[in-house]
Amino acid sequence: MSRILIVEDDPAILCGLKDNLEFESHQVLTAVDGEAGYRAVCEHAPDLVILDLMLPKLSGYDLCRRVRGEGFNAPILMLSARSQEADRVVGLDLGANDYVSKPFSLRELLARVRALLRHEREHRVDEARLSGELEMAAKVQQGLFPRVLPEAPGLDYAGICRPARGVSGDYYDFLPLGDGKLGLLLADVSGKGMSAALLGASLHAVVRANAVGAGDRCGEVLAKASHLLYETTTAERYATVFYGVYDPAARILTYANAGHYPPMLVRQGTSIRLDSITAPAGMLPVLPALQDSVKLAPGDWLLIFSDGIPEAVSESGGDFGDNGLLGALGRLGSGTAAEVCAGIVDEVRNHIREQRQADDITLIAVKVL
Secondary structure (H helix, E strand, O other): OOEEEEEOOOHHHHHHHHHHHHHOOOEEEEEOOHHHHHHHHHHHOOOEEEEEOOOOOOOHHHHHHHHHHOOOOOOEEEEEOOOOHHHHHHHHHHOOOEEEEOOOOHHHHHHHHHHHHHHHHHHHHHHHHHHHHHHHHHHHHHHHOOOOOOOOOOEEEEEEEEOOOOOOOEEEEEEEOOOOOEEEEEEEEOOOHHHHHHHHHHHHHHHHHHHHHHOOOHHHHHHHHHHHHHHHOOOOOOEEEEEEEEEOOOOEEEEEEEOOOOOEEEEOOEEEEOOOOEOOEOOOOOOOOOOEEEEOOOOOEEEEEOOOOOOOEOOOOOEOHHHHHHHHHHHHOOOOHHHHHHHHHHHHHHHHOOOOOOOOEEEEEEEEO
16 A cells, blocks of 8 residues: 655545545545645655645645655656646656646546556665665675785784775775785775676786785786776776785885875875876776885885775865875874774764765775884
């Protein structure tokens, strides 16, 4: 049984519709002016609204605009003596699913109600199925993130990923490479959601397949990953990737940066950027196997992150930015790497406040002991 709200100030039409809809086993709510109709939508969340346009207190157009703006998604059928094309266009543009002009055929109107409710039920079934698939994909993706941190002498490190949706286009990994060496990977796949997550899983597999044999040849690892992505995806699908290998004996980080937002090496309050060396992975047929290296020292912090952190926007339109990151590290730097990761994510979310998270937020924090 569906719950239907009729917002209509003509008593004869209101009564006739109510009787016929109840005869078809629907629960029927009524309102005789726009303000009462708005309250009924908020309080009862009907499955469908039949909405007159020329109403006292609040017009049907304004009521439709208001409830759609507040996230009400159930079907709205506008019912009005306004029969001009321009009236129908305005109503449909404001969010109505259907528009019927008075005088109307009761038989046709009831058929339209059944069709709208049927489509809404089918949509909810599809939505539930998709939600279940996304939930399963999110669980699979979480299983790809490292659950046990490889031993890395002289380092305290951690990673965190907070997707903008159920699944993430960002990915990070820690790879044990022998002799205490540690691989640090962070990738940001173009796009969001399921397609980006699938591409991230492919990247995860190819990097892991090549990393151990390559040792500290980081550029070679990304070149092979880029070739696979280029061969198996379309032109608009690519990934920015930072991959580094830390050698604890020499305290040297060797790295390749394929178009990724430059990580920060923070030393005594000064930030050194590990800039991009090549184009993103998957963008070109051949990616040069280029890499660089930097000597680390006790007390250094290395922050590797996706652009969802510096580009997080506040309600006033200001970016979190590199200064936000450095300020957060300054406040949190006496803690562990895990505490720094969690604290920075909290500060980004406080910066965004009530706004929807626009992009995935991923961070690796490394402290040299």
